[in-house]
Amino acid sequence: MTAAIAIHDPTLRDGNHAVSHSLSLEDIAAYCRAVDGCGLSVVEVGHGNGLGASSLQLGLARHADTEMLETARANLSRTRLGIHMIPGFARLDDIDTALRIGVEVLRIASHCTEASVTESYIEHARANGAYVHGVLMMCHMASPERLLEEATKQQGYGANAIVLMDSAGHLDPDSTRERIALLSSELSIPLGFHGHNNLGLAIANSLAAVQAGATIVDGCMRGFGAGAGNTQLETLCAVLERYRFATGVDIFALCRAIEQLESIAPVSTPTVVKTANLISGLYGVCSGFEKHVARAASEFGVEPRRIYEALAQCNAVAGQEDLIISVASRLSQPSVA
Amino acid sequence: MSLKTAIIGSGNIGCDILCKVLAHPDLDCTLVAGRSPHSAGLAFARERGVATTADGIEGLFARIGEFDLVFDATSAADHERHAPRLIEAGKVIINLTPAALGQLCVPSLNGLELTGASNVNMITCGGQASIPLAAAIARANPAVRYIEVVSSISAESAGPATRRNLSNYITTTEQALRRFTGCAQVKAILNINPAKPNVYMQTAVSALIAQADLAATRREVERAVALVREAVPGYEVIVDLHYSEGRLFTMVRVEGAGDYLDPSAGNLDIITATATHMAALMARGRMAVRAA
Numbered sequence: 047m048t049a050a051i052a053i054h055d056p057t058l059r060d061g062n063h064a065v066s067h068s069l070s071l072e073d074i075a076a077y078c079r080a081v082d083g084c085g086l087s088v089v090e091v092g093h094g095n096g097l098g099a100s101s102l103q104l105g106l107a108r109h110a111d112t113e114m115l116e117t118a119r120a121n122l123s124r125t126r127l128g129i130h131m132i133p134g135f136a137r138l139d140d141i142d143t144a145l146r147i148g149v150e151v152l153r154i155a156s157h158c159t160e161a162s163v164t165e166s167y168i169e170h171a172r173a174n175g176a177y178v179h180g181v182l183m184m185c186h187m188a189s190p191e192r193l194l195e196e197a198t199k200q201q202g203y204g205a206n207a208i209v210l211m212d213s214a215g216h217l218d219p220d221s222t223r224e225r226i227a228l229l230s231s232e233l234s235i236p237l238g239f240h241g242h243n244n245l246g247l248a249i250a251n252s253l254a255a256v257q258a259g260a261t262i263v264d265g266c267m268r269g270f271g272a273g274a275g276n277t278q279l280e281t282l283c284a285v286l287e288r289y290r291f292a293t294g295v296d297i298f299a300l301c302r303a304i305e306q307l308e309s310i311a312p313v314s315t316p317t318v319v320k321t322a323n324l325i326s327g328l329y330g331v332c333s334g335f336e337k338h339v340a341r342a343a344s345e346f347g348v349e350p351r352r353i354y355e356a357l358a359q360c361n362a363v364a365g366q367e368d369l370i371i372s373v374a375s376r377l378s379q380p381s382v383a
Numbered sequence: 384m385s386l387k388t389a390i391i392g393s394g395n396i397g398c399d400i401l402c403k404v405l406a407h408p409d410l411d412c413t414l415v416a417g418r419s420p421h422s423a424g425l426a427f428a429r430e431r432g433v434a435t436t437a438d439g440i441e442g443l444f445a446r447i448g449e450f451d452l453v454f455d456a457t458s459a460a461d462h463e464r465h466a467p468r469l470i471e472a473g474k475v476i477i478n479l480t481p482a483a484l485g486q487l488c489v490p491s492l493n494g495l496e497l498t499g500a501s502n503v504n505m506i507t508c509g510g511q512a513s514i515p516l517a518a519a520i521a522r523a524n525p526a527v528r529y530i531e532v533v534s535s536i537s538a539e540s541a542g543p544a545t546r547r548n549l550s551n552y553i554t555t556t557e558q559a560l561r562r563f564t565g566c567a568q569v570k571a572i573l574n575i576n577p578a579k580p581n582v583y584m585q586t587a588v589s590a591l592i593a594q595a596d597l598a599a600t601r602r603e604v605e606r607a608v609a610l611v612r613e614a615v616p617g618y619e620v621i622v623d624l625h626y627s628e629g630r631l632f633t634m635v636r637v638e639g640a641g642d643y644l645d646p647s648a649g650n651l652d653i654i655t656a657t658a659t660h661m662a663a664l665m666a667r668g669r670m671a672v673r674a675a
Contacts, residue, residue, distance in 0.1 A: 101533075102529075102531045102591070103533045103589070133549045134549055134553075134572060134573040134574055134575070135572055137553050137554060157575065157577065159577045160538060160575050162543065162546045162547075163541075163549055166547050166548075167549075345627065360582065361576065361577070361582075363574065363576055363577070366574050366576065368585070369585075371587070371622060371625070372621060372622050375622045375623075
């Protein structure tokens with residue numbers, strides 16, 4: 047065994063995108079109970095875009111943040127409880143709420159070039175004793191050098207680790223390795239990678255990331271996640287074991303957990319790379335946009351591919367779902383056709 | 384005689400407001416206060432023949448007799464320190480920070496009620512762009528259940544204070560949305576987009592309404608947009624009212640006057656233009672008092 051890799055599991059957060067944020071409290075409780083003894087480092091729970099994100103813009107969640115977190119808290123004892131949050135959607139007092147419930151790992155995320163919006167949030171969380179991952183989303187949109195600059199800011203704000211998210215599933219192993227290698231050689235804190243599978247490369251990218259120095263890697267059960275889904279958790283653990291990286295995950299226990307969970311959404315919902323996901327990945331558009339694009343395409347009578355193309359042209363960032371309606375509305379005008 | 388004003392804060396907002404005050408026949412600017420002698424904003428003011436100080440609030444107090452109104456374009460935390468001192472000195476304040484102090488002001492909705500106020504709170508850029516529409520929707524649909532506003536601004540136009548104050552931005556915008564719409568359930572969201580060329584400020588307003596009165600909503604929205612355009616000519620509807628499954632949606636784009644920054648920075652323009660408009664209403668109020 048070479049290095050210790052922490053497996054971070056956002057099935058109950060990123061996966062919420064796949065079911066329009068409708069995971070039930072029963073799903074959350076069953077999932078947490080089933081995976082708690084499997085050796086995962088963190089289970090992340092919440093709306094697909096994290097704390098404070100339930101909205102018409104991104105989709106209303108079936109349950110309040112607090113209900114989801116309290117349910118997970120009551121059903122985890124060995125695996126730590128995590129959340130994701132994006133300043134601009136979440137407020138500082140959402141951090142206080144999460145800590146009061148007993149959240150142990152706070153991921154504070156911004157678009158990959160805008161780390162300065164996380165400053166007051168990371169400082170507030172650290173001042174209250176939280177363990178914080180600084181997250182840079184849509185990391186294909188910035189060069190390795192720019193990502194280093196932004197990650198260095200988050201390290202300076204007090205982040206305990208940095209995570210790069212390939213939110214659009216646009217990276218390949220070479221571009222992943224290049225980004226992780228530079229950051230891992232220059233930062234003094236652990237580095238993580240979060241992949242999406244739009245081009246079928248999530249496992250390959252995650253392996254490249256670990257080989258280049260990442261020590262935190264994200265995976266979702268059965269790949270359950272936004273768009274084409276995330277890196278498939280159980281496969282990721284198996285591949286890392288094959289490459290002699292120690293994850294601490296008991297793969298056979300994880301397989302038993304999956305079999306027990308057959309009837310709940312993460313396992314019962316098939317996750318495949320649909321053509322819309324492939325197109326989205328090629329254009330580098332955020333995976334979370336999938337259902338909103340499909341809805342706007344049908345409401346305005348516009349081909350989804352043209353919406354993805356226009357969103358790529360205006361460099362839409364994660365959270366800008368309102369742009370989808372404005373783009374679809376514009377494309378539906380006869381003058382643009 | 385024009386109303387004498389000072390500006391504290393020499394960042395993006397301070398410089399843009401300076402341009403608008405200098406161009407306004409009823410307003411004058413006698414001092415711009417910043418905190419660094421090397422500030423580009425202070426140099427910008429000096430080039431326009433306006434006196435400056437790099438000693439911040441202390442520099443402002445050193446010349447306290449030279450103006451009647453102060454535009455505060457610093458940060459939420461600074462405003463909380465400035466406001467009580469300025470009020471004690473008898474100055475009128477127009478607060479352009481997200482600090483929750485002063486009377487919430489959307490000039491097209493309550494400007495005339497606030498011409499005698501001592502501290503006027505311009506809420507936030509997203510508040511000025513969204514509240515006129517949200518209030519119009521609520522007037523036409525008193526049974527509105529939920530209102531949500533989402534603004535996107537260019538990364539270049541989001542200065543360090545805006546970035547540090549995102550949580551205050553949300554809290555203040557939501558408080559003002561409740562105040563002007565009467566709707567208890569509201570949400571405000573801000574996105575910062577780094578695309579080049581800069582994206583224009585856009586603000587989307589969504590509302591949950593069981594049975595929307597579309598004709599009345601359309602009339603109210605058109606009237607609201609026309610009123611905002613008096614102070615902000617680049618305020619324009621880009622997605623017409625759209626109603627499906629109980630959800631009402633519309634979207635505006637705000638093109639700035641291009642005074643200090645690029646016209647894409649409609650977020651700066653809408654708050655400086657409405658603040659200047661409010662100061663002008665106060666100037667006219669004072670002239671009317673003197674004439675009487």
